[in-house]
Amino acid sequence: MPTETVYGLAANAADPLAVAAVYAAKGRPSFNPLIAHVADLAAATAIAVLDERALALAAAFWPGPLTIVAPIADEAAVCDLARAGLDTVAVRVPAHPLAHALLAAFGGPVVAPSANVSGRPSPTTLEDAIAETGSFAAVWLDGGPCQIGLESTVVSVLPGEPVRMLRPGGVTRGELDTIVGPLAEAEADARRSPGRLTRHYAPNAPLRLDASAAGVGEVFIGFGAGRDCDLNLSASGDLAEAAANLFSALRAADHLRPAAIAIAPIPLTGLGEAINDRLRRAAGFVG
Ligand code: TXA
Ligand code: MG
Numbered sequence: 001m002p003t004e005t006v007y008g009l010a011a012n013a014a015d016p017l018a019v020a021a022v023y024a025a026k027g028r029p030s031f032n033p034l035i036a037h038v039a040d041l042a043a044a045t046a047i048a049v050l051d052e053r054a055l056a057l058a059a060a061f062w063p064g065p066l067t068i069v070a071p072i073a074d075e076a077a078v079c080d081l082a083r084a085g086l087d088t089v090a091v092r093v094p095a096h097p098l099a100h101a102l103l104a105a106f107g108g109p110v111v112a113p114s115a116n117v118s119g120r121p122s123p124t125t126l127e128d129a130i131a132e133t134g135s136f137a138a139v140w141l142d143g144g145p146c147q148i149g150l151e152s153t154v155v156s157v158l159p160g161e162p163v164r165m166l167r168p169g170g171v172t173r174g175e176l177d178t179i180v181g182p183l184a185e186a187e188a189d190a191r192r193s194p195g196r197l198t199r200h201y202a203p204n205a206p207l208r209l210d211a212s213a214a215g216v217g218e219v220f221i222g223f224g225a226g227r228d229c230d231l232n233l234s235a236s237g238d239l240a241e242a243a244a245n246l247f248s249a250l251r252a253a254d255h256l257r258p259a260a261i262a263i264a265p266i267p268l269t270g271l272g273e274a275i276n277d278r279l280r281r282a283a284g285f286v287g
Helices: 016-026 041-047 052-061 097-106 126-136 173-180 239-255 272-282
Strands: 035-037 066-071 088-092 153-156 164-167 218-222 260-263
Touching (some): 041 088, 052 173, 126 239
Parallel strands (some): 035 088, 218 260
Antiparallel strands (some): 066 088
């Protein structure tokens, strides 16, 4: 299933066998819960308890690249396995027209983790999605290249807790702050933010961050003008363009079978927070 962020491997959220097949295709640890995708706000409120803060976020960013973790309202609609046994559910209304059409036609929540094998870069084209997990899919929907290219931002909105950012993504911290004030950080406890595995989004070649040039045998991915690089995330230094190109650039660099992939520093502002998060995880630095 295409979405505006990345391609997803989609399954009926209510069907534990279908959900188990998704975990198996990705080789994903089953303690890492999935996002339930729905067509609109009404469908979201049927499965999740959305308080005033969550509703304000939904009004501002849905449909779009924001995932809200909230208490589960309908345990059958999003099965235990999809939630990894948690009493919360991650819900998102994607903006891609084909995703919307699929969700509206199906009528129930659809889990869709990024369609990569666990630990690998997320696919941003149908071709990359097929190369990752296509052999497990019954049907492929071609929605063209993903516009955003980075996964959704995940926030938790739980009773008695501040709104927390669990994963940076397509909606920036600055955009969220304007709706719900300064965000709290995810708790250190890994079970509350289970998506944060050490090596994630990783190409086969090792990744060297904040590089200024290619070393021997390295492919160099640049950012901004004036760099002598093999691939450039954005020659004009545009972070949205860099986000859209990130995972396909990592794949393209990997196809050259380099000793390592060197990548230029990316500013931490705006979408740069999510880009740097993915790069640090791809390099294996973040627990
Ligand atoms: O943009 C996206 O979000 C893409 C597209 C396909 O929609 N999907 C995606 O799904 O990135 P996935 O499964 O790769 O990432 C889901 C993230 C993980 O970090 C997971 O730990 C977190 O959401 N998550 C899901 N349910 C949660 C919950 N109940 N509590 C905390 N985190 C949760
Ligand atoms: Mg993923």
